[in-house]
Amino acid sequence: MQHAIPPDTHGPLTAPMARAVEKCVHCGFCLPACPTYRELGTEMDSPRGRIVLMKEVLEGSLAVADAAPHLDACLGCLACEPACPSGVPYRDLVSAYRASTAAEREPQRPLMEKLRRKLVSTTIPHPSRFQFAARTGRLAQPLAPLLPRALRPMLELIPDEPLPPLVVYPPTVPPPDGVPVRARVALLLGCAQQVLDPDINDATIEVLNRNGIEIVIPETQGCCGALSWHVGDLPSAQKFAVKNLAAFPADVDAVITNAAGCGSGLHEYPLILKGTRAEAAATAFAERSCDISVYLAKLAADLEPIPAPSRALRIAYHDACHLANAQGVTIPPRDLLRAIPNVEVIEVPDGATCCGSAGSYNIDQPEIAASLGRQKARHLRSTDADLIATGNIGCLTQIKSHLAKDGGPPLPIRHTVQILRDAYAGRL
Known part of the structure; x- marks a missing residue:
């Protein structure tokens, strides 16, 4: 299928989106792999159907509002990618599409939906705010039935158990005395993870230290930006990405992530920052980033x-x-x-x-x-x-x-x- 997305209409994201669109041959292998297609049972709620909708919107033959319910329902789980025999890079399309159409889409949202998205985007990426919001929300849970329907899911997802205190780590954590240092890595702490289960970071540090790995924990690091990017907020995603590029040192053996969403976000920095002066740095940063399991598996013999x-x-x-x-x-x-x-x-x-x-x-x-x-x-x-x-x-x-x-x-x-x-x- 030849794409007809007008060149440069959507800035530097146009080329990746166009390549993704033209790779799709509409074979349908993605349908049974797609959770929302299995849930909703409609072609437009499958990757193949969404690709057609996105193509038509980007070509100008379909209104953003007409495609919105089906694009909003996409999980972004990328289960379609390993199922696709043509290798469609759906990841280069769905978030980029949301970013490219955000200026038209956002004003169309109902007021309570706008408020909910604003609350999410201004709390979860900031651990101290998120912790305060979660603790406040727990107190408000009995009032959930009185709230507008669009706001109730936020209260329903607050954990029942008390949240642990935020952990402040030193900028460098060396291995214990007697354990020789054989590598040096930097650790991304994750924003929601610091609030919901900081013990994951503690465990990461302990396992790495036990195996002779010194850990750098940049004090100025922030949210990876994945939450913003996946809902189409490109300016916020770029701001988070640039902040982390500046925060993480270049003289480490790897940048370690222990949250799949964060790791995926770091690997998308080249697309998030495509066409900017930071694109080359983003590519180098993504290449140095890896999940804790990947890093430890490379050391398996030792x-x-x-x-x-x-x-x-x-x-x-x-x-x-x-x-x-x-x-x-x-x-x-x-x-x-x-x-x-x-x-x-x-x-x-x-x-x-x-x-x-x-x-x-x-x-x-x-x-x-x-x-x-x-x-x-x-x-x-x-x-x-x-x-x-x-x-x-x-x-x-x-x-x-x-x-x-x-x-x-x-x-x-x-x-x-x-x-x-x-x-x-x-x-x-």
Whole structure:
């Protein structure tokens, strides 16, 4: 199919969008892989259908408002990419499209939807604000039925347990005395993760330090920008990206992420900053960035041996979409878990389907997100696992919530690196 997107109409994002559009041959292999197509059952809510809608909007033959309900319903989970025989880079299209049409789309949104999006964008990327908002929201939860329907999902997603205090880390964390330094990395802390489960960062630091890795934690780092980028707020995404390019030192062996969404966001910096003076720096930064599981797997032969747990464990591994689909990382976390003696890694039925978290999706599209969350919890229960492992705070929070609601027995869910840390410490 030849694209007809007018050149330069949408700035530097035009070429990547055009390449993505013209690669699609409309074969339909993406349909069964798409969670929203399976939920909604309409062609326009499939990747193939959305590509046609985006093409028509960008060509000027379809109004943004007519395509909006179907584009807003896209999770951005990228399950369509590994299913596509033509290699359509859907990631280069959907967020770029949202950014290119934001000026026309945003004024069309209902007032309460605008307010909800504003609250999300001004709180979650800033840990201290997010913590304050979550604690305030917990107090307001009894009033949820009185709020406008568009605002209720934010209160419903606040965890029941008290939030831990924010952790302030030193700018450099060396290995313990007696452990020689063999590498130096920088760590992205993640914004929601610092509020919801800072122990993931603690575990990351402990496992790296134990294996001789010195960690730099830039004080001026900020949100990765993925939340802004995936909803089409390009100016905010660029601001976050530029801030992190300046904050992270160039003289480290790698920039480590431990949240799949954040890692995916860093790898999209070249597109987010395309056409700017920072594009080359963004490309170099993305190339140095990798998930904690990838970095540890490269050291596998030299990792400190892990003691055997006191009992055999069945661990179900949940693939976070932005780790498996966006970054292509599926084997390293499984290999790390299998390196723990007496551990059996269990595959999850329909494991490639999104859990429904997807950044702020479970706030913007709560009905679809809840359905996917219930299905994921049911499939995880069916594994008869002792423990669930995953690599993303959003998935962890979503799955934990739905496991708590389904009436089944407690089923713990932990980040892969938390499980490794606990195995080293003899706490499994």
